[in-house]
Every structure is written in structure tokens, then in C-alpha cells.
Amino acid sequence: MTSQNQILFEKSLKLIPGGVNSPVRAFRSVGGTPIFFKKGLGSKLWDADGKEYIDYINSWGPMIVGHAHPEIIAAVQAVAANSLSFGAPTGLELEMAEMINKLVPSIEQVRLVSSGTEATMSAIRVARGFTGRNKIVKFEGCYHGHADALLVKAGSGLLTFNDANAKGAPSSAGVPAEVVADTLTLEYNNTQALEDLFSKIGDQIACVIIEPVVGNMNLIVPKMEFLQTLRALCTKHGAVLIFDEVMTGFRVALGGAQALYNIKPDMTTLGKVIGGGLPVGAFGGRKDIMQCLAPLGAVYQAGTLSGNPVAVTAGLTTLKIIQEKGFHEKLTAQTKKLVNGLVQMAKDAGVTFSAQSVGGMFGLYFMKTCPASFNEIMQSDKEAFNKFFHSMLDSGIYLGPSAFEAGFVSAAHSDADIAFTIEAAKKAFSAI
Numbered sequence: 230m231t232s233q234n235q236i237l238f239e240k241s242l243k244l245i246p247g248g249v250n251s252p253v254r255a256f257r258s259v260g261g262t263p264i265f266f267k268k269g270l271g272s273k274l275w276d277a278d279g280k281e282y283i284d285y286i287n288s289w290g291p292m293i294v295g296h297a298h299p300e301i302i303a304a305v306q307a308v309a310a311n312s313l314s315f316g317a318p319t320g321l322e323l324e325m326a327e328m329i330n331k332l333v334p335s336i337e338q339v340r341l342v343s344s345g346t347e348a349t350m351s352a353i354r355v356a357r358g359f360t361g362r363n364k365i366v367k368f369e370g371c372y373h374g375h376a377d378a379l380l381v382k383a384g385s386g387l388l389t390f391n392d393a394n395a396k397g398a399p400s401s402a403g404v405p406a407e408v409v410a411d412t413l414t415l416e417y418n419n420t421q422a423l424e425d426l427f428s429k430i431g432d433q434i435a436c437v438i439i440e441p442v443v444g445n446m447n448l449i450v451p452k453m454e455f456l457q458t459l460r461a462l463c464t465k466h467g468a469v470l471i472f473d474e475v476m477t478g479f480r481v482a483l484g485g486a487q488a489l490y491n492i493k494p495d496m497t498t499l500g501k502v503i504g505g506g507l508p509v510g511a512f513g514g515r516k517d518i519m520q521c522l523a524p525l526g527a528v529y530q531a532g533t534l535s536g537n538p539v540a541v542t543a544g545l546t547t548l549k550i551i552q553e554k555g556f557h558e559k560l561t562a563q564t565k566k567l568v569n570g571l572v573q574m575a576k577d578a579g580v581t582f583s584a585q586s587v588g589g590m591f592g593l594y595f596m597k598t599c600p601a602s603f604n605e606i607m608q609s610d611k612e613a614f615n616k617f618f619h620s621m622l623d624s625g626i627y628l629g630p631s632a633f634e635a636g637f638v639s640a641a642h643s644d645a646d647i648a649f650t651i652e653a654a655k656k657a658f659s660a661i
């Protein structure tokens with residue numbers, strides 16, 4: 230019998246390239262038909278055929294308190310009734326700026342945008358304007374949105390769809406080589422490579438942008454020494470250190486990875502959780518850097534829907550909820566419980582597997598030990614992951630459809646959800 234998912238996908242293929250509005254949704258890496266969703270509540274989702282799933286994607290991070298949280302829905306409905314957009318300042322965006330400043334103290338000033346891509350693209354422009362330098366440094370496998378200059382060795386979506394192995398070349402067609410000529414790429418967690426680069430051209434580097442915990446080549450945890458050296462080198466050479474906390478912000482800890490590791494970047498980019506599921510991004514940091522922005526300074530950046538009242542309300546309400554006492558401790562513990570259970574099931578089934586978590590983010594790897602870099606994660610068994618993914622999906626567990634995606638747990642995931650997931654994994658591992 231043809232499912233509603235299949236019918237919708239076949240129709241979508243005719244009108245939307247690849248049938249999807251963002252490539253990883255197409256299931257190309259794992260094969261099969263993407264799931265079309267109708268409804269979400271708490272930790273659960275229901276697809277077009279009415280099948281129920283426990284959701285470990287959480288809209289790729291934003292749904293940290295679960296789907297359709299009643300407080301968020303009520304707040305959004307109330308604000309929406311006063312108009313959806315003004316294209317002018319509101320008190321809500323000020324409240325958001327105050328909230329971000331309180332939770333992420335390295336952000337002295339902040340500007341709101343509508344996506345993570347806009348946040349990173351704008352942060353880099355500001356860093357270049359501030360330093361008067363052109364070169365930017367990123368790390369292999371880190372994704373910072375789809376702005377041209379950042380599409381080099383750029384993480385999960387591109388790992389799945391393109392040959393991202395050519396060093397220094399754009400990982401997307403349509404990006405001229407000249408546009409990425411000033412984008413330098415280093416191996417994540419490789420302190421020596423960092424020192425070598427800075428010793429050669431440190432004074433030409435405008436900024437270094439990094440996922441302080443990587444979620445875009447699966448989950449990769451930073452070595453403390455690597456992050457500390459990076460901070461010291463940027464300070465020594467006057468390069469702007471940008472922590473891209475679009476994924477880690479408010480998720481690995483209330484103050485993000487910078488609070489967890491006690492490292493203060495010069496600039497931070499945010500997204501996902503600050504919109505609570507609606508489109509909000511932000512970039513901010515040191516006041517002297519942020520004051521380069523128009524209308525004060527010479528760096529131009531703008532947005533019709535920036536600071537949109539409805540989107541900001543969803544984000545603000547989410548940020549209020551996650552400040553409840555013990556929120557992150559519980560999220561971290563639930564995520565650990567999931568990861569430990571999965572490792573045990575794999576061990577029992579004799580499957581080569583490892584897993585780890587940071588706060589509410591987790592990584593599953595079909596390899597002996599948790600990877601520390603792009604090259605290491607590339608050694609994982611993709612076929613084993615694909616089998617595992619489909620078995621889990623059949624059991625009603627919705628994981629990221631690629632061996633190179635991190636997973637997300639929300640505060641709505643109950644002990645029963647975790648136990649059900651581990652039981653489903655037992656079956657999935659035994660089938661590998």
C-alpha cells in the first residue's frame with residue numbers, strides 16, 4: 230500500500246528540487262522516503278500516515294523544551310494578535326538582547342537576524358571590517374551555514390552530497406574559487422596546525438570561526454588545550470575569535486559551550502534555541518567590535534524581519550523555561566542515560582560502536598572509539614549506521630538521517646521514551 234509519505238514525496242519531487250527545502254531532509258544518505266510530519270507534542274511526532282515517533286532531531290536543535298510547549302504556543306498566539314511584523318523596533322527585541330547579555334556575558338552587544346546563516350555571514354563581515362583583514366580560518370567538517378565564503382569543508386549536509394575532500398576548494402558549485410581564496414581550513418583539534426598557521430600569517434587573519442562543540446560532522450568534542458591555544462593565538466595576533474554557538478547555544482549548557490569550557494570568544498553567533506522553533510538568529514560580542522556596524526560604523530548589515538516580534542517571543546519564552554532550576558542537569562542526565570544504554574546494547578550484540586554526549590547533544594558512531602576530527606569520523610561504518618537508522622525508524626525512533634549528524638534530546642524526553650529507544654536499539658543492533 231502506498232503511504233501518504235510516499236504520495237507527498239512524489240508530488241514534492243515535481244515542484245521542489247529533490248522534494249525538500251533543505252538537502253539533508255531528503256534521506257539521500259540513508260535511502261528511503263523522507264517522513265512528512267503533521268504534528269508534534271513533547272518528545273513525540275506524528276507523520277502523514279499517523280505513525281508515532283520519538284523525536285531525536287528536535288528540528289535540528291531548537292525544540293529543546295519539546296514540541297508545542299503550551300507556554301510558548303500561548304505566548305506566540307498572544308503576540309501574533311498584535312500584528313506579525315512592524316519592521317521597526319519593539320520592546321521584545323530589547324528584552325531578548327537583555328536576556329542574551331545575561332546568559333552569554335561575552336556578548337556585550339547583539340544584533341538579531343532570522344537564521345544561523347545570516348548570523349555567521351554577518352559576524353564574519355564585522356570581523357573583517359573591524360580588523361581590516363581578509364583571511365578567515367575555519368575547521369574541516371564544521372558547518373556555519375551556507376554563505377559562500379564558508380562553504381569549504383563544511384560538514385554534514387555537504388559530506389552527504391558532495392565530494393568535500395578537495396582541500397581548499399568550495400564544497401558547492403556556484404561558489405567561485407576567488408570567493409573562498411581567503412578561507413583557510415584546518416583540522417579540528419589539531420593544535421600544532423593552528424600554531425603553524427598563526428606563526429606564518431597570524432597578523433593577516435581577520436577571524437577564526439569554530440563550532441566549540443561540533444555538531445555538523447556528527448558530534449565532536451573539543452580538546453581543552455586546542456580551544457585554549459586558539460584563544461591565546463587570536464588574542465596575540467589581534468584576530469577575532471568567533472564561537473559559532475548556533476547549535477551549542479543554550480543546549481550544551483545555559484551559557485553555551487563558552488560557559489562550559491570557560492573560554493571567552495570575541496564574538497558569538499546564535500540560532501536555533503533562541504527562536505524556539507521560529508526563525509531567529511543573532512550575532513554579538515565585544516562592544517568595540519559590534520560598534521563597527523551600521524548605522525554607527527561602516528559595516529553594513531540589515532534585515533526586514535530581523536527581531537520579528539512573534540519569533541522573538543517564541544525564543545524568549547523558551548529561554549525563560551530553560552532557566553528553571555536543574556533544567557540542564559536533567560537534560561544532560563537524560564542524554565547520558567540514552568547514550569549509555571545504546572553503548573550497552575551494542576556491546577551485548579557485539580557491534581563495533583561508540584557514543585558520547587555533551588549537555589543535550591549526542592553522537593553515535595559505528596567505530597571503536599569516539600572520533601576527534603573529520604578524518605576520524607570518515608572512518609566510521611556508514612552501512613552499519615544506515616541499517617541501524619532504518620530499523621530504529623521502523624520502531625518509531627526518529628534519528629538524523631545521516632551518519633554525520635548529531636542527535637538532540639529535549640526536556641520532554643521521559644524515562645519511558647529513553648527506555649523504549651534503548652529497547653528498539655537492542656533489536657536494531659542485533660540485525661547488523
Ligand SMILES: Cc1ncc(COP(=O)(O)O)c(C=O)c1O
Pocket residue numbers: 289344345346347349372373374375440444445473474475476500501510
Ligand atoms: C553551527 C551552525 N552554524 C550555522 C548554522 C546555520 O543555521 P541556519 O540553518 O539557521 O541558517 C547551523 C545549522 O545547522 C549550524 O549548525
